[in-house]
Amino acid sequence: MKQRIRLYQQPAGGWGALKSSLQHLREQQVAGLGLPTLLRTNQPDGFDCPGCAWPDKHFHSTFEFCENGVKAVAAEATSRRLTADYLGQHSVSRLAELDDYSLEALGRLTEPLRYDAATDCYLPISWDAAFALIGHHLQALASPHEAAFYTSGRTSNEAAFLYQLFVREFGTNNLPDCSNMCHEPSGVAMGEQLGIGKGTVTLDDFELAEAIFIFGQNPGTNHPRMLETLRDAARRGCRIVVFNPLRERGLERFTHPQDAWQMLSGGSTEIASAYYPLRIGGDLAAVKGMLKALLEQGYGDQDFIADHTSGHAELVRDIADTTWPALVVESGLSEQQLREAAAIYAGSRATICTWGMGITQHKHSVATIQMIGNLLLLGGHVGRPGAGACPVRGHSNVQGDRTMGINEKPAAAFLDRLGQAFDFAPPRAPGYDVVGSIEAMLAGKVKVFLALGGNFAAATPDTAMTWQALRQCGLTVHITTKLNRSHLVHGREALILPCLGRTEIDLQASGPQAVTVEDSMSMVHASQGMNPPASPQLLAEPMIVARMAAATLPQSKTPWLWLVQDYSRIRDKIAEVVEGFADFNQRVQQPGGFYLGNSAREQRWRTQGGRARFMVHDLPARQAEPTDESLFTLMTVRAHDQYNTTIYGLDDRYRGVSGHRRVCFINRTDMQRLQLQAGQWVDITSVWRDGERVAKRFLLVEYDIPAGCLASYFPETNTLLPLGSYADRARTPTAKSIRVRLSPSEAA
Template sequence: MDSGNKPYDKPAGGIDALASSVRALRKQGILGKGAKTMLRANQPHGFDCPGCAWPDRNPHSTFQFCENGVKAVAAEATARRATAAFFAAHTVSELATWSDMELEDQGRLTEPMRYDAGSDRYLPLSWDDAFALIARELQALDDPDRAIFYTSGRTSNEAAFLYQLFVRQFGTNNFPDCSNMCHEPTSQAMPEQIGVGKGTVTLADFEQAQAIFIFGQNPGTNHPRMLGELREAARRGCRIVVFNPLRERGLERFADPKHPVELLTGKGTALASHYYTLRVGGDLAAVNGLIKAVLEAGAEDRQFIHEHCRDFEQLADAVSAMSWRDIEQGSGLTEAELREAAQVYIDSPATIVCWGMGITQHRRSVATIQSLVNLLLLRGNIGRPGAGACPVRGHSNVQGDRTMGINEKPAAAFLDRLGSEFGFEPPHRHGHDTIAAIEAMAADPGTVFIAMGGNFAAATPDSARTQAALRNCALTVQISTKLNRSHVVHGREALILPCLGRTEIDMQAGGMQAVTVEDSMSMVHRSAGMNPPASPYLLSEPVIVARMAAATLPDSRVPWLWLVEDYDRIREHIGHVVAGFEDFNARVCAPGGFHLRNAARERDWSGIGGRARFIAHALDPADASMPAPDLLTLTTIRSHDQYNTTVYGLRDRYRGIDGERRVLFIAAADLARLDLVAGQQVDIVSVWDDGERVAPSFKLVEYDIPAGCVAAYYPETNVLVPLGHHADRARTPASKSIPVRLRAATDAVAAP
């Protein structure tokens, strides 16, 4: 059988990235308009790219090329429209059979819609009627905790701040958000050690780093602009050390489309000096192996540890007790490989450690991140130029939303400032995270679910349980730019509220408005659209929140509608409530915005008792034991033609896949061991204690991945992630390490 895999031997980026970008603009019908729009992306007076949260190198440059940024902008600025006529032509039952890509390909939503059970269609309604319906349903609840308010990382700081204010005045902290599904372990792990839950580096540190260690990340697809930083680092001699189960082309070689010689010759720049394909879930053992090698070489920074750290002896004792045999078994790497990588670390006077969701979506992700921080502290690589922790977050403002208070476990100090500023007593009891929200919706048929962006039905784990929980709700509200799975998986009542996109002009009573976002490195900057709105009926996210609040809380002392006449008014309040945002309106007008203070970057440990802390974590005995012969570990991944749950097309260029998504990447050794052949169709069955979960009809593709490990795209495989399979303490779905078995395909592919 033909597996359909066509190996890609060119550098990432290059002419193929430009060609892919042109195809994306042409597909959306905006080839000329799209090129003009892109010239305003990530500029001082332009809009922030609605894609990833990687920071911008130079706010004065005319254009910072990023293939997936072009796709994200093209998808938002598309000429296609999903109008009332479209919804009149299709029942929701029919739309539910469409693929995720087909749903989003219908284009921009144009007016508010309400689900009509009698006709099984979405019908238009006025904005006033939509807000009145939301207010009635919320006011009818006998307990505010029966309402759930989800937030996507696309939401601006201004909308997020108003949203959390509205919800807390309503009386709940039920704020499941996309952080719960990605970097929650980072936010849990780092503050216990260094007092902050954010990265300690800036782009300037990438210019000075002598080594960059990358764990569980594929920037070629997920953060393409990062490749430019890695290219410059590699060209000046910085060592780039990668730990990742799959060999990703974007970490091996890159041809920058902005550099004519690389573009025309196709040669590119070699990136990774060392590439270690460890087993899925083997990072904790690998990092402890690096620490063990540093300690055995006596290469720890004793002066830094003495002056700045505590509990070093506990770490040293715990790691010394680990055997190299268990480390090798747990990591899938040899002692020699780990010592080799450790020597690069020892030889480097300044090292950055980066990690992505390949680290955060495992059961022991908090322990792994704390071990990464241990590694940095061991040689004083926190608070040193060219060194530090770099958790690379996904969506454009996922970090900013959390800073603005989108948090189911808010800090008491934040709530006190919020209550003082607006004259009310916020609730202090913890709310629902994503997993708890799904469980609550499943248990309570009266729940009201409101989503500020995102695609909750597709992004969440345990798809069947999650979608049943959404259908159990009394009301579901989706604030969106485009149609997606969450609009066809709805409650008894359902609303679609279309909003402005990041690229569009936001005109309010006070004139044209800008919003702000915070990137992965704590830079806060403005974003102002330049395209006319896709429809005259669209409202901005801040206005939608303000009108929901005004309708639901008629006795509120907050002047909701006045605040959104001019977003400077919102930012003035943010400056009073959110630490680090003092004089917000003035500071954010500087080119490139401003950087939020990071105490750990300054080696200020006053918030955690005066010293940074080593925290030791033992290896899991299960990691050093042999699994059942037919058991594999599945990791979920993105296609190159995809951002989060948004599927732009069916090409995964760097992995050699074209025209399909239901593929399973598997090692040649496992094909032989399990008596399978490339191209064969199999069902993937997850192994859990509460029954089978099946993802049917995946084609086997032979790939360079460690034996015992397989990989497939999400959201198609989210059905396999049990709701109870999540990170210890952080409760992030463990989507990157799912125990599965394979069997010959028995059925046709189920409806999406």
């Protein structure tokens, strides 16, 4: 594959997106199924895209997919098959030498597998034997708390609901999930401040907003369909303000691949009205600076503040005591820039604030999100048409999984309803989150690890520690569609259980089944596959969960196998247990599904005190740190040919990188200061209180990034992130703020 670094100067989208989409369809050998499958993506009678959680707008549009959606669908609908014959001839040690892109390219798994230590290979096992092995290991534990049950955000509502029920009937709340690594701070911050941990806007609000503030987010790569929404907003005159350390092309200009005139004329739409490249982690100070500028002018919706909020006076005093020099140092922006941004905010009658993991993966992430909340509350921009808070989540059902009860700290009311509906006493003690699960495995307190999807070994921090933790388990089990790194970092015994994908027909006793998902804006809709299964031996996720439960809990009163004969039965039980899901089966039949509602959007504040809360937070304490000019702050990012830990290719088109993944983006002045140069290979060493961690041989790439800041791709740099470095009160690993130093690599 050709390796090249070349500045990308074209708009996002356009012919590049079409060319890339066609290339991935060819590479995955999707053949005749490709176009019909894509045309059913995000349609009322089709399946939900297995990629991001951005909502669907045009329910009767022919095309409701983007470049990333094509990659996700092509990867799942590939004609490539990874058979037991192949795996029986290739040891785990040999497979582990492949990179993540090569593992992804092996194709769909076709039958259940068990690790055989004698041959170091995965060999076939019957489904009955696999479930019996799981039941044996779980029943042999001294305590239910010696098992941890991970969940990926691609899991359906039906599978997630059964999974958490199984885990709680087993006797634990050890339900770590991908939310622990991404938007956990959003839930903590908003729940405390607004009374609900979900975004308060719908897609319709973007059509009414007069200003949209985007923090720590790159929609061009992570959820490209959002660019269509931003383009439409920009075209009608909405001001779009971006705070992001990196210059991301999708936030600068965009050509919609479905806009024939733009495509043929070479036109594009300018997205950002103002772009502020702040220092990594400087968002809290930037928002606090905007608040200072606004309060100095006497700005505020006094009626809203008086009728709906508490803590305003305390915030005013804190902001007054915060100096402009401190705000400038911490944000990396000038006072003039912060006042400019505040002026745009003050001039808007309807403002949306949206953010991604550039905000959530910091030590002070909860405080930052609550400062964004303060900004919205000051202008009364919650519960107003065209205004509100919008955390943009990643995988297609990561929000729905939480709604279904995938939570290590479940609410008491949820457990009460669950116990009543299924006639058992759910455990009440909090369980392990992701970081806690790794720590417990290392300490020998967790001995069985089950994963409903995902790539735990690659997604988690502190790679060496996490891999040691997994290898200490007596049993690791992964429910998946393809082979990934986690399956090669296994316990003493290990199972791989292949499942149906979102695009495939799920045929149960009562006929073809649909599942449901919840998008980032609380819309719940159905998803029904259309393609034949990749193998006749695949089982649906709900069936796998039900059979695990039946094998593990022989005395359970829950009719597990009866429930999965017809998923409407699962949805009836969800309606009994989960708030907002009354008449679930009837409402989900509506084209586009139904809206769950949002208490904060309705200005009902389910908080301590019954009001929306202004929250006071100090600036991060970095000013007090010893000056060390050799230290940088590194943020981990996705490449464009990547979705979370799934690597579709080795290119990052919008950042001008082709054929590389081990790259490090750096400011020119920093290279000159350290006497380094673009194209040089360096080692990256992270600095933490328990010692150093090293990632070797990364290519320096000159980029428009603030001085003192670096960016590089995960999961390659996850090894640098200490397990003990996580967000205050939310415990999300701080993947966007790793303290590192660079040194020239030794010759290869």
